[in-house]
Amino acid sequence: MADLPPLREVIKAHGLSASKALGQNFLFDEQLLDRIAAIPGDLHDKAVLEIGPGPGGLTRALLRAGARVTAIERDSRCLPALAQLEEAFPGQLTVIEADALKVDHAQLMGEPFAVVANLPYNVGTRLFTNWLSSQQWPPHWQSLTLMFQQEVAKRIVAKPGSGEYGRLAVLAQWRSRAKLAMKVHRSAFTPPPKVMSAIVHVEPDAAPEGVSVSTLARVTEAAFGQRRKMLRQSLKGLHGGLEAVEELQIDSTRRAETVSVEEFVGIARQLDQSTK
Numbered sequence: 626m627a628d629l630p631p632l633r634e635v636i637k638a639h640g641l642s643a644s645k646a647l648g649q650n651f652l653f654d655e656q657l658l659d660r661i662a663a664i665p666g667d668l669h670d671k672a673v674l675e676i677g678p679g680p681g682g683l684t685r686a687l688l689r690a691g692a693r694v695t696a697i698e699r700d701s702r703c704l705p706a707l708a709q710l711e712e713a714f715p716g717q718l719t720v721i722e723a724d725a726l727k728v729d730h731a732q733l734m735g736e737p738f739a740v741v742a743n744l745p746y747n748v749g750t751r752l753f754t755n756w757l758s759s760q761q762w763p764p765h766w767q768s769l770t771l772m773f774q775q776e777v778a779k780r781i782v783a784k785p786g787s788g789e790y791g792r793l794a795v796l797a798q799w800r801s802r803a804k805l806a807m808k809v810h811r812s813a814f815t816p817p818p819k820v821m822s823a824i825v826h827v828e829p830d831a832a833p834e835g836v837s838v839s840t841l842a843r844v845t846e847a848a849f850g851q852r853r854k855m856l857r858q859s860l861k862g863l864h865g866g867l868e869a870v871e872e873l874q875i876d877s878t879r880r881a882e883t884v885s886v887e888e889f890v891g892i893a894r895q896l897d898q899s900t901k
């Protein structure tokens with residue numbers, strides 16, 4: 626591997642001033658980046674999809690860990706810096722200039738892959754819910770290691786009974802294991818964002834039988850759409866919802882934030898069965 630210039634110099638040499646519109650907050654601390662790249666486990670010769678490599682800090686760390694990286698970046702200004710990495714790690718890096726929201730990731734990768742990304746909040750959350758809503762399960766991805774605003778990360782791993790528990794937690798936990806892998810201080814980024822960040826790591830689990838992701842989404846949407854209301858109120862508009870709650874002997878005076886992931890899965894299963 627050739628010696629690479631420090632990331633700050635790369636930014637300067639390629640005139641990569643951080644674009645607010647593209648949600649660019651760069652990480653330069655190579656030790657921190659190596660620790661992030663270690664979260665998914667041994668990456669040697671593994672296929673990794675990185676979204677939003679920017680100037681390539683995290684990309685370098687993934688390449689150092691021996692991964693075969695496919696990176697999707699929509700800012701063409703970053704491509705020359707990434708081309709240098711392609712040269713430094715021959716045969717290990719493929720860069721695609723595109724909006725990651727418009728790419729079929731499974732088709733692009735053609736084999737099971739780990740996802741690693743430090744993305745702007747809105748793009749990250751949309752990709753995350755797309756990956757978790759996959760019809761195919763186990764999905765094409767083997768793990769997701771993603772940077773979020775700390776507040777969003779807490780919502781993903783939240784347990785029932787907390788104010789953070791909601792649709793995102795149920796989606797992330799009903800057929801996968803989600804954990805908060807690392808907190809990242811805002812000062813680690815250039816420029817520093819207003820809020821703290823955290824990395825979430827998700828691995829797929831066996832999916833409960835007889836439940837479709839779309840029905841589960843409808844149930845949680847209805848329940849958490851009126852999270853302060855009792856289930857007998859919030860599920861009123863959901864055809865068969867109240868009957869399902871009764872059938873499962875779930876107290877209909879409870880509020881959505883007290884209902885466990887397993888109970889939501891049970892309600893969705895009842896609905897799917899009753900429409901068969």
Ligand SMILES: C[S@@+](CC[C@H](N)C(=O)[O-])C[C@H]1O[C@@H](n2cnc3c(N)ncnc32)[C@H](O)[C@@H]1O
Binds near residue numbers: 678682700748
């Ligand atoms: C927060 S920066 C992180 C850059 C780098 N990974 C790091 O950690 O220093 C987010 C990167 O995602 C890119 N990006 C934003 N939206 C994107 C999208 N829809 N598709 C692909 N890349 C995107 C930005 O251009 C930027 O390079």
